[in-house]
Amino acid sequence: MTLKGCERVGSSVSATCGVEGSASRGRSVEGLSESIIEKVKRHPCYSEEAHHFFARMHVAVAPACNIQCKYCNRKYDCMNESRPGVTSELLTPEEATQKVLAVGSVIRNTTVVGIAGPGDPLANPRQTFRTFELIRQAAPDMKLCLSTNGLALPDHVDTIRELGIDHVTITINAVDPEVGQHIYRYVTWQGKLLTGIEAARLLLERQMEGMRELVKAGILIKVNSVLIPGLNDVHMADISAEVRKRGAFLHNIMPLIIADGSDFQKEGRRAALPEDVAAAQERSGAGDRLMRHCRQCRADAVGLLGEDLSGEFTKEKFRQMSAQYDPEQRKKLHMELDRRIERMSAARRAAAANLRISRTDEFLPFRVAVSTSGGNKVNLHFGHTKEFQIYEVSPTGLKFLTARKVGNYCSGIETCGEGEGRIDEIARMIADCRYVLCTRIGPGPKSALEEMGIQVVTGYGPVEQELFRLADLHAQDQVGIEA
Numbered sequence: 001m002t003l004k005g006c007e008r009v010g011s012s013v014s015a016t017c018g019v020e021g022s023a024s025r026g027r028s029v030e031g032l033s034e035s036i037i038e039k040v041k042r043h044p045c046y047s048e049e050a051h052h053f054f055a056r057m058h059v060a061v062a063p064a065c066n067i068q069c070k071y072c073n074r075k076y077d078c079m080n081e082s083r084p085g086v087t088s089e090l091l092t093p094e095e096a097t098q099k100v101l102a103v104g105s106v107i108r109n110t111t112v113v114g115i116a117g118p119g120d121p122l123a124n125p126r127q128t129f130r131t132f133e134l135i136r137q138a139a140p141d142m143k144l145c146l147s148t149n150g151l152a153l154p155d156h157v158d159t160i161r162e163l164g165i166d167h168v169t170i171t172i173n174a175v176d177p178e179v180g181q182h183i184y185r186y187v188t189w190q191g192k193l194l195t196g197i198e199a200a201r202l203l204l205e206r207q208m209e210g211m212r213e214l215v216k217a218g219i220l221i222k223v224n225s226v227l228i229p230g231l232n233d234v235h236m237a238d239i240s241a242e243v244r245k246r247g248a249f250l251h252n253i254m255p256l257i258i259a260d261g262s263d264f265q266k267e268g269r270r271a272a273l274p275e276d277v278a279a280a281q282e283r284s285g286a287g288d289r290l291m292r293h294c295r296q297c298r299a300d301a302v303g304l305l306g307e308d309l310s311g312e313f314t315k316e317k318f319r320q321m322s323a324q325y326d327p328e329q330r331k332k333l334h335m336e337l338d339r340r341i342e343r344m345s346a347a348r349r350a351a352a353a354n355l356r357i358s359r360t361d362e363f364l365p366f367r368v369a370v371s372t373s374g375g376n377k378v379n380l381h382f383g384h385t386k387e388f389q390i391y392e393v394s395p396t397g398l399k400f401l402t403a404r405k406v407g408n409y410c411s412g413i414e415t416c417g418e419g420e421g422r423i424d425e426i427a428r429m430i431a432d433c434r435y436v437l438c439t440r441i442g443p444g445p446k447s448a449l450e451e452m453g454i455q456v457v458t459g460y461g462p463v464e465q466e467l468f469r470l471a472d473l474h475a476q477d478q479v480g481i482e483a
């Protein structure tokens with residue numbers, strides 16, 4: 001088994017995950033109550049800082065759905081495709097528990113088990129809650145998380161609370177049924193099939209009722225909204241304001257992916273581009289309550305956000321593993337990672353203050369696309385990069401903006417694998433960046449990027465350290481002649 005990254009059994013945390021000297025601003029836990037800090041500090045989706053170190057896994061136990069979103073197609077399965085709704089195999093609750101023990105023994109920094117489909121967890125309540133029940137018994141240190149469209153939510157809040165599921169994500173794409181009616185083909189409700197504005201209105205009512213009950217129960221809510229150009233893009237600020245007003249802790253604006261065979265593909269809609277997401281995030285007014293690092297994971301995702309180890313834990317493989325799930329060992333590692341995050345945050349604050357003092361106004365903000373496989377390091381060859389982490393360097397410090405996947409979506413077997421090396425696609429995804437920071441790059445892609453006004457800087461090591469080195473080269477106009 002080839003397991004890369006920083007927190008695997010047998011690998012040294014300090015040798016591979018250095019963050020000392022880092023200086024960036026992430027969504028910080030400052031200003032939150034102790035109980036919320038406890039809930040979010042090791043949850044990679046709720047804390048930008050945690051996501052460099054702590055992993056999550058999804059168990060695909062929920063195939064059915066009670067609505068049909070026009071962007072969703074769960075029929076298509078490809079190991080190379082990484083988008084929501086995709087899974088290679090369904091699990092029973094017992095198999096899911098066995099998989100959690102296998103993953104939690106090997107990837108000990110896995111702290112969260114989520115159910116996010118491939119359909120809707122609450123349209124499959126028996127499988128979903130049985131799975132959580134078994135995991136709660138077998139691996140009590142795992143945080144439990146689920147992701148739902150919200151239609152059935154009000155019926156299950158008590159069970160969610162009783163099982164200790166502290167995190168619920170609701171997908172809300174409209175807070176106005178006039179908009180929602182164009183997003184959902186149908187909603188099934190009490191044996192009836194509703195369409196149009198009636199379907200959108202019912203879904204919205206149930207989502208709002210579910211939110212109200214979750215807030216009362218003290219459960220943290222994240223709202224996902226799929227950004228659909230020409231449909232709900234101008235509506236996104238209203239969604240954001242409304243869900244935050246009603247108690248959502250985070251708002252995650254996710255770009256529409258055109259899934260093969262989906263209604264939106266047939267309608268000829270286009271995917272949301274990075275600039276669409278950036279504009280919607282800007283207009284949302286959500287500030288620190290925006291989730292910027294979502295990777296739109298598969299329903300069977302495993303590993304750090306952005307790395308996909310699902311193929312290493314197929315049914316065939318995890319059934320043969322003899323899991324050594326050791327909560328004490330795991331706890332030791334988690335506490336070590338907590339300390340690393342604390343040191344990283346302190347270093348980020350200190351370095352941001354330094355930048356403020358040492359830079360002048362001519363030091364304009366610029367963006368950098370960083371090649372990384374996770375662990376907060378520049379550690380990838382440009383050609384092997386499946387996602388770039390986008391940072392902004394400005395006189396006030398370093399800011400993680402978002403992560404952008406490249407060459408990772410496919411629309412059929414015939415195009416499978418062609419994603420690699422598609423320089424035009426990559427350049428389009430990072431067109432707003434002035435620099436690419438990677439370990440190495442071939443001469444062809446380098447000059448293609450340069451022709452498009454994107455300069456390449458090579459380096460290796462902690463992201464913040466390398467960004468500061470780049471900031472110095474930039475300030476001295478030395479990029480291109482660095483060693």
Ligand SMILES: C[S@@+](CC[C@H](N)C(=O)[O-])C[C@H]1O[C@@H](n2cnc3c(N)ncnc32)[C@H](O)[C@@H]1O
Nearest residue numbers: 084085116117119120147148149171224256257
């Ligand atoms: C597959 S769903 C599973 C959970 C649940 N059924 C729901 O919709 O919230 C997980 C997330 O992926 C999103 N999603 C599904 N297909 C998508 C697509 N083609 N583009 C962008 N987001 C998508 C959903 O809206 C949801 O937020």
Ligand code: SF4
Nearest residue numbers: 065068069072119149
């Ligand atoms: S609710 Fe989730 S699973 Fe159901 S159709 Fe929509 S995105 Fe797909």
Ligand code: SF4
Nearest residue numbers: 045294295296297305
């Ligand atoms: S889809 Fe987004 S929120 Fe869900 S596990 Fe992946 S990164 Fe976290």
